[in-house]
Amino acid sequence: MIDIKSMTYPQLKAFMEGMGEKAFRADQLYAWLHQKLVTSFDDMTNLSRELREQLKQRCTLAGAKVVQQQISQLDGTRKFLMELSDGQRVESVWMQYKHGNSVCVSSQAGCRMGCRFCASTVGGLVRNLTTGEILDQVYEIQRVTGERVSNVILMGIGEPLDNYDNVVRFIRMISGEEGLHISQRNITLSTCGLVERIYDLIREKLTVTLAISLHAPNDALRRRMMPVAERYSIEEIMKACHAYVEQTGRRITFEYTMVEGQNDTPEHARQLCRLLRGLNCHVNLIPLNAVEGRLGTRSKGADIEGFKLLLAKNHTNVTIRRELGSDIDAACGQLRNQNKGGETT
Ligand code: SF4
Incomplete structure (x- = not known):
């Protein structure tokens, strides 16, 4: 078909x-x-x-169908378990902000990047999602909630740049005026830093926000947290980020998950400041959602605040991610892992 x-x-x-x-x-x-x-x-x-x-x-017309839904009693955030036509399951999240409704979508069933704090990579990569399956997560959420989605975040299960062609096509289709016409400026693509693909993305001349899952300010520490750091040094990633900002004029976001005793000391904050100096960027500090059997526990609140303060003092744009849906299974991949019924591996 x-x-x-x-x-x-x-x-x-x-x-x-x-x-x-x-x-x-x-x-x-x-x-x-x-x-x-x-x-x-x-x-x-x-x-x-x-x-x-x-x-x-x-x-x-098969795409993604909601099979389970968790609704936060605290802030209305909804987490959806979606089933695809072959029984694979992925997660999507709907969040309400003052500036509009955001949907976080998955780009792969599973992930092969192996980040040690992440639940989505348990079991590895099963397959890439088609463009239609990525689109349908947004469409299904609009159908279920009856509300328009204005922002899309490619930060669910999977590494978007590992499913490059389908993801780029998704961005073009969802932003196209014949489609939902969501501005590319309202689309964020989060990657663990596949450097060649960042350069490919620059050549696409899209204007999406690039978010880098950095999580460590030096290579030795990053290698302990993320196997992908064996392939790409932070220096290579930073070079690609400078090129992205230069070509697109877009500010880059760095995601930094705070793991107690691993990457949250004042020295780590100083290293991060040195790394980001001169780059138009923003740092998003994410208190870890601990996953059983995965790396580490969440940093203490005071350490996160201290880290933020140090960055701010050094003129680095920084925020602590507001925790939405903290009363539902918030860590990406957890809901899927609890519902393995449809999986083939
Ligand atoms: S954090 Fe992202 S890239 Fe890393 S394993 Fe999880 S889904 Fe894959």
């Missing part, structure tokens, strides 16, 4: 022409899929019955 939801607008146009249909039929179909977000060909009422039948025979 043809995965019609993953087709870009020009691809869908060519496909419809190949079926002998006029170009405006592709406009109608694309709008049903990517603006009106219908889940059945029967709902596409301005297409002829005959065309709908043909599409049903040849194409699938």
Whole structure:
């Protein structure tokens, strides 16, 4: 079956022409899929019955379906377990902010990066998500909540740049005016730092916010926390970040998970300041959501505050991530790990 939801607008146009249909039929179909977000060909009422039948025979609309939902009683954050057509399960999170609704999506079922504090990598990578499956997480959440999504964060299960083509296509489609038209400036892509792919991303000329999962201010420590640090030094990552800022004019975010006794001392803060000097960036300090069997426990509140203060004194933009949904399974990958029913590995 043809995965019609993953087709870009020009691809869908060519496909419809190949079926002998006029170009405006592709406009109608694309709008049903990517603006009106219908889940059945029967709902596409301005297409002829005959065309709908043909599409049903040849194409699938399968994407992501909510199978479990946790709602925070504290702030309304919702965590969704989504099932894909082959039974794989991923997580997506819906968060409400003053500036609008954000959705954090997964880009892979599992992850092969092996970060030692992360639940999503337990069991490794099963497969990449298709473009349609990444899109459908946002669409499904709009359908379920009835609210418009204005910000998208690629920070769920998986390393987005390890599923490069589908992720870039996702960004183009969700930001395109024929789709939900979410500004690329409201899209954040978080990576553990696959350097060649950052340069590829620069060449795409997108204007998304790049977030680097840094978590350590020196290579020795980073290697202990993240196996990917064996492949790329912090120096290489920083060079790529400077190039990204230069080309896009966008400020970079550095994610820094605070792990007690590992990366949270004043000396680590000073090293981080030296590293980021002169770069248009922002540091997001994340109190660790400890995962059983994974590295470390959360830094003490006073240590996190002290770390932040040191960075701020050194003129580094810094915030402590506001904890949303702290009363639900907040660490990414935990909900999926508890619901392994559909997994093939
Ligand atoms: S933190 Fe991200 S890149 Fe690292 S293992 Fe988890 S999902 Fe993969």
